[in-house]
Amino acid sequence: MATTTLHPAAQTYRSTLYEWLTTTDHKKIGILYLINSMIFFISGGILALVVRLQLALPANSSTMGGLVSDDFYNQAFTMHASFMLFLFIIPILAGFGNYAVPLQIGAPDMAFPRINALSFWMLPLGGLLMASGFLVSGGAAASGWTEYPPLSAGFDPTTGLQYNGTGTDLWIMGLVLIGTSSILGAINFLVTIFKMRAPGMTLFRMSILTWTVLVTSVLVLMATPVLTSALIMLFIDRNYGGQFFVAGPGGGQVVLYQNVFWFYSHPAVYIMILPAMGIVSEVLPVFSRKPLFGYKAFVFATVGIGALGFSVWAHHMFTTGQVFLPFFSLMTFLIAVPTGVKMFNWIATLWRGKLVFSTPLLFAFGFLMMFLIGGLNGAFSAAVPVDFALHDTYWVVAHLHYVLFGGSVFGVFAGIYYWFPKMTGRMLDETLGKVQFVLMFIGFNLTFFPMHQLGLLGMPRRIAQYASNAGWSELNQIATIGGFVIAASVLPFLWNVLVSLRSGKIAGDDPWEANTLEWATSSPPPPYNFDHLPEIRSERPVFDARHRRTAATSTASH
Amino acid sequence: MSTDATALTPNYEHDVIDTHHGIGTPVLGMLLFITSEVMFFAGLFAAYFTLRADAQAWPPKEFANILVPFTLFTESGALNLIVPMTILLITSSFTCQLGVWGIRRDDHTAFRRNFAVTIVLGALFLLMEMYDWSVLFHEGLSMSTTTFGTTYFTLTGFHGAHVFGGVVMLSVVLYRGLAGQFSSRHYDMVEATSLYWHFVDVVWILLFSVLYVL
Numbered sequence: 001m002a003t004t005t006l007h008p009a010a011q012t013y014r015s016t017l018y019e020w021l022t023t024t025d026h027k028k029i030g031i032l033y034l035i036n037s038m039i040f041f042i043s044g045g046i047l048a049l050v051v052r053l054q055l056a057l058p059a060n061s062s063t064m065g066g067l068v069s070d071d072f073y074n075q076a077f078t079m080h081a082s083f084m085l086f087l088f089i090i091p092i093l094a095g096f097g098n099y100a101v102p103l104q105i106g107a108p109d110m111a112f113p114r115i116n117a118l119s120f121w122m123l124p125l126g127g128l129l130m131a132s133g134f135l136v137s138g139g140a141a142a143s144g145w146t147e148y149p150p151l152s153a154g155f156d157p158t159t160g161l162q163y164n165g166t167g168t169d170l171w172i173m174g175l176v177l178i179g180t181s182s183i184l185g186a187i188n189f190l191v192t193i194f195k196m197r198a199p200g201m202t203l204f205r206m207s208i209l210t211w212t213v214l215v216t217s218v219l220v221l222m223a224t225p226v227l228t229s230a231l232i233m234l235f236i237d238r239n240y241g242g243q244f245f246v247a248g249p250g251g252g253q254v255v256l257y258q259n260v261f262w263f264y265s266h267p268a269v270y271i272m273i274l275p276a277m278g279i280v281s282e283v284l285p286v287f288s289r290k291p292l293f294g295y296k297a298f299v300f301a302t303v304g305i306g307a308l309g310f311s312v313w314a315h316h317m318f319t320t321g322q323v324f325l326p327f328f329s330l331m332t333f334l335i336a337v338p339t340g341v342k343m344f345n346w347i348a349t350l351w352r353g354k355l356v357f358s359t360p361l362l363f364a365f366g367f368l369m370m371f372l373i374g375g376l377n378g379a380f381s382a383a384v385p386v387d388f389a390l391h392d393t394y395w396v397v398a399h400l401h402y403v404l405f406g407g408s409v410f411g412v413f414a415g416i417y418y419w420f421p422k423m424t425g426r427m428l429d430e431t432l433g434k435v436q437f438v439l440m441f442i443g444f445n446l447t448f449f450p451m452h453q454l455g456l457l458g459m460p461r462r463i464a465q466y467a468s469n470a471g472w473s474e475l476n477q478i479a480t481i482g483g484f485v486i487a488a489s490v491l492p493f494l495w496n497v498l499v500s501l502r503s504g505k506i507a508g509d510d511p512w513e514a515n516t517l518e519w520a521t522s523s524p525p526p527p528y529n530f531d532h533l534p535e536i537r538s539e540r541p542v543f544d545a546r547h548r549r550t551a552a553t554s555t556a557s558h
Numbered sequence: 559m560s561t562d563a564t565a566l567t568p569n570y571e572h573d574v575i576d577t578h579h580g581i582g583t584p585v586l587g588m589l590l591f592i593t594s595e596v597m598f599f600a601g602l603f604a605a606y607f608t609l610r611a612d613a614q615a616w617p618p619k620e621f622a623n624i625l626v627p628f629t630l631f632t633e634s635g636a637l638n639l640i641v642p643m644t645i646l647l648i649t650s651s652f653t654c655q656l657g658v659w660g661i662r663r664d665d666h667t668a669f670r671r672n673f674a675v676t677i678v679l680g681a682l683f684l685l686m687e688m689y690d691w692s693v694l695f696h697e698g699l700s701m702s703t704t705t706f707g708t709t710y711f712t713l714t715g716f717h718g719a720h721v722f723g724g725v726v727m728l729s730v731v732l733y734r735g736l737a738g739q740f741s742s743r744h745y746d747m748v749e750a751t752s753l754y755w756h757f758v759d760v761v762w763i764l765l766f767s768v769l770y771v772l
Contacts, residue, residue, distance in 0.1 A: 111583055187590040195583050225594045229601025236712060241702030244605055244712075250618070250704035256608050260601050 024113035025527060026102050029120050031423060033095025034416070036124055037088045043131070044083030045487060050076045052447075052483035055476045058468035073464040074142035075134070075167070081145035082171065085272065086178050087127045089408050093275035094185050096415050097213040099423065101189060103518035104207040106198025106536065108528040111191035115184055122181035130174035138165020144462055146265070147171070149245035149257050153237055169238060172231045179224045179231075182271075186220035189213055198517075200536035204299070207516045207539065208292060211299050212278030215306040219267045219274075222310070227264030230257060255322045262313035270309045272404060273371075274302060276411030277342060280364045283414050284346055285540075286514045287361035288353025295539060298345045301338035308335040318387045325384045332382035339375055343368075358512070359433030363414035366441055370406020374399060377452065392462075395455025401448045413440075413493070420497075421511045425523045426504030432496040439489030446482025450475040515540035588750035592757045595720070599761055602713055606768070609705040617706045624697050627770040636693045639686045644766050646686070647721075650679035651759040654728070658752045664742040666735070673732045676755065680725040687718050710769060717761055724758045727751045 020028060053067050054060055054076075060067065068076065098116065102109055110116045133140030143152040152168055193206070193214050206214075234257065236242035244252045285292045292298060311331045314323035346368055355361065377399045381387045390396065413436070420428045459472050466472055510519040519542045521530050534545035581589075610616050617625050624632045632638050654676040660668030691711075701711050731751045734740065740748055 112587060183591075183594045187587055187594070190590055191583055191587050195586065221590060221594050222597050225596075225598035226601040229598050229605070232716075233602070233605060233712070236701070236708065241700070242708040242712070243702060243705045244609070244708055250613075252609055252705050252708070253612060256605055259608075260604060263601070263604075 022117075024109070024117050026098050026110045026113065026116060027423070027525060027529075029116055030095050030097075030099025032120055033091050033098055033123070036120075036127075037092035037095060040083045040087035040127055041092075042490070044080050044088060045490065047076045047080035047083065049483055049487060051080060052480040054464060055466075056480040058466050058470065058473050058476075060465055070464040071139065071142065074462075075140040077462060078141050078144055078171075079131070079133070082130060082141070082175070083127075084404075085145060085268075086175060087123065087130075089272045089404060089412070090182065090268070091123055091178075092412055093216070093272070093408070094182070096209070096279060096412075096419070097189060097216075097275060098185075099419065100207075100518055101210050101213050102192060102196070103422075103521070103525065103529055104210050104516045105193065105196065105201050106517050106530060106533050107192060107196035108530070110188050111196055112188050116188055119181040119184040119188065122177050122184075126174040126177035126181065128174075129170050129177065133167030133170045136166045136170070138167055140167040141171035142167070146258075146261060147234065148261075149234065149237065149254055150247070152234065153245055169235065172235045172238075176228055176231050179228050182220050182224050186217035186224075189217040190221070193217075198533050198536060200541075204296065205536060205539045205541075207278075208281035208295070208298060208302075209275065209278035209516075212274040212281075212302055215302050216271050216274045219271050219306055219309060223264045223267035223271070226260060227268075230260040230264065233257070233260070255317070255320050258317050258320065259314070262316045263310075266313035266316065267306075267309045269403070270305055272408050274305065276367065276408040276415075277302070279411045279415040279418070280346065280367050282514075282516065283360045283364040283418050284349045286418075286512050287356045287358060287364070288350050289356070290349055290353045291515075291540060292345065293348035293351075294341075294345045297341055301341040301345075304338040305335060308338070315382060315387070318384055319391045329382055329384050333379065336375065336379045336382070343372065343375075358417070359428070359430055359437060360414045360418040360512075362434065362437045363410050363417065366410040366437065367407055367414060370402055370410060370444065374402030374404075374406055377402065390455055392460055393455035394451040394459045394461055397461050398448050398451035398455060401444075401451070405444060405448070410440075413437075418512070419518075420500070421507030422518055422523050422525070424501060424504075425507055426500050427507050427511060428500045428504060429496050432492045432499075436489050436492045436496070439485055439492070443482045443485030443487075443489055446485060447479045448482070450478045450482075454479075510542065510546075513546070515543045517541055520545065582746040582749070584746040584750045585753065588753050592753060595757065599716070602709075602716065603764075603768070606709045606713060609709060613705060617710075618704050621697065621699050621703075621706070624694070624699075625770060627766070632693065632697075634697065636696070637689070638693075639690050640766070640770060643683055643686045643690070644762065646679050647683050647759055647762050650676045650683070651756050653679065654752045654755045658745070658748055661735070661740050661745045661748050662742055666738075666740075669740070669748070670732065670735055673728055673735065677725055677728045677732060680721055680728065680755075684718060684721055684725070687714065687721075713765055713769070717758070717765055720758050720761065724751075724755050727754060 020032065023029060023032075050068060051073065054073050098110070098120075131140070141147065141152070147168065193210060197206070233242065233244040237244050237246060237252075243250070245254055245257045246252055247254055281292055281298065308331060312328060312335055314328040315332045317323050318325060318328070377395070381390055381396070381399060417428055417433055420426075454472055454475050457470075457472060457475075459466065459470070466476075507523045509522055511523075512519070516539075517530075517533070517536075518525070520534050534541050538544055615622075624634075624638075626638070627640050629638055630641075653672045657669045657672030657676065660666070660672060691714075694710075699707050699710070701707055728751060731740075731748055734747070
């Protein structure tokens with residue numbers, strides 16, 4: 001027989017676990033990002049509780065019957081910040097981008113699906129490398145998340161002191177991996193947005209989240225490699241006798257590290273907030289039943305923040321005496337302008353809207369209020385004399401938590417409640433959601449508002465102990481109680497996810513009557529996302545389709 | 559009914575945007591990746607210029623005579639390969655581009671030969687750089703010899719690592735080319751790899767100017 005028969009590929013059995021571990025589907029990878037980030041959110045949160053417990057009492061030290069040694073305290077706050085910034089906020093926002101952007105532009109997947117899987121899997125790897133510092137002698141990285149030399153530079157030839165052990169090297173290599181993951185992700189987002197948009201989806205018809213992911217990706221692409229270079233120079237100094245940051249004759253400059261580090265880390269704060277702004281800008285129009293007020297103004301403000309973001313890094317270094325103060329102060333005030341524009345966009349969107357008080361809107365409100373405070377107390381610190389007084393005090397801790405927790409984290413939870421129905425096909429429970437919001441809102445303010453006063457009273461950040469007569473005890477105790485309220489607020493959330501996955505209300509394609517394309521497909525969407533797309537003639541194609549159909553049927557019935 | 563039909567078959571007259579022509583997806587991805595690489599080297603160069611501005615003598619006096627570009631031998635009689643290396647790498651950029659032009663007009667022989675030559679030139683560059691480093695080590699210049707040694711070896715080392723990466727990529731492309739996977743209609747990967755190779759070349763020209771000439 002000279003015939004060739006083509007056998008259909010044998011039906012192979014793939015376990016769900018295998019499916020998830022090897023997936024290149026952007027939706028599954030997006031969900032993996034969220035899960036991985038939540039694990040590090042909880043780990044970082046536990047470390048924060050260690051910090052708060054330590055500070056609850058003055059002069060608290062393990063030698064005096066306190067909770068942890070000063071050494072472990074340093075590791076705790078360093079790893080708390082590293083987990084929260086690099087392994088929670090940045091990746092979870094990338095996770096939302098991964099899930100939503102291809103859907104919102106009407107694409108079947110990301111441009112490079114396998115590179116997408118690679119960028120995800122580098123994250124747990126980098127995170128484990130970082131966390132494995134706790135297992136080696138000398139412990140994890142302990143010089144603060146900024147890892148300034150000389151504290152982080154290892155061996156100091158002038159004093160003969162070994163500051164830091166292998167933990168810092170693990171931290172550096174972990175962060176290089178995480179950074180590479182970010183860069184590959186950013187390239188993927190940019191190519192996807194430029195090459196994979198559906199017919200009719202012009203740039204100015206893209207959802208605001210897509211715009212913020214676009215600008216964020218440019219920031220990642222331009223800034224993160226500079227962090228990589230800073231980390232590699234630090235690694236060379238620590239391990240191969242490099243002289244980059246070792247002061248002394250023939251030696252390098254300590255402040256050089258700060259310059260290169262903040263050239264990344266200031267744009268990074270916009271990497272950490274812009275997609276959260278995008279999420280809030282998706283939620284507010286849907287739950288106030290109005291289009292976003294000033295779509296183009298919002299887009300230009302986002303681009304403006306991205307551009308100005310590269311010219312303000314040295315405001316972290318005012319007190320070094322090595323930066324040109326007027327320039328960086330002015331630029332820092334300037335960057336408050338586009339942020340203010342967005343604030344007006346959001347308020348005007350709500351104005352006279354028909355508000356639907358679902359949990360996503362509550363978290364978006366939380367974002368608006370807390371981010372406003374964070375923005376204002378940040379603008380204070382842009383004034384050089386104020387900054388000199390407040391530098392490295394708890395004021396800064398209050399400011400960054402109002403922006404990154406009050407801003408980004410509230411935005412993240414708004415996003416989770418908003419897209420959970422799309423991701424799983426089931427609604428999260430509204431009552432538990434509201435309980436979580438109220439607890440988190442109260443706990444957050446209880447923890448971080450007193451830190452403003454602590455900063456004004458002169459309490460420096462990153463100290464393990466303080467004198468009982470410093471007058472900081474009560475405020476610290478309030479903050480510690482607040483920290484546990486925040487921790488308690490995460491429990492109803494976890495319970496909510498577990499219960500709703502099994503028995504939540506069935507969501508349907510479009511439970512919120514939303515605007516953007518992801519709501520035009522089923523929940524959860526099929527592989528490759530769309531069977532057919534609605535016409536795209538504005539930034540609200542699903543809204544258009546819904547109302548055109550209503551209009552058409554009503555004309556027909558008359 | 560009619561609304562659903564238009565939804566299924568979009569037929570837009572004036573606002574069709576064509577995202578499928580123009581620059582190819584792999585090429586755009588590579589250009590963006592090169593952007594990130596530029597920023598990585600920018601960080602290292604920033605450190606170099608900052609430290610150089612601070613230094614008393616650059617390079618340190620005892621090494622001033624072994625880092626002269628335009629002689630063929632150092633004072634101790636070792637070969638000074640820095641100019642030949644530079645010429646090799648610049649030539650390899652041309653051969654690489656000739657290979658791309660070859661595949662564009664479906665001239666597979668030109669594409670394969672030129673890429674093979676490019677790979678050989680890249681590998682030769684790496685061997686010569688290793689020799690050059692050994693001469694410098696022999697003269698006593700090392701990573702910990704003031705900030706000059708640190709920046710010199712970091713910059714040339716990371717450039718060398720990128721040349722190595724480029725040689726690997728070129729080899730993959732050549733292998734796929736020998737398997738007949740490219741044609742004048744399908745050569746995005748060839749184009750993307752050549753862009754990376756040109757980038758590595760440009761970094762070397764900058765490094766050579768900054769480390770040896772300026």
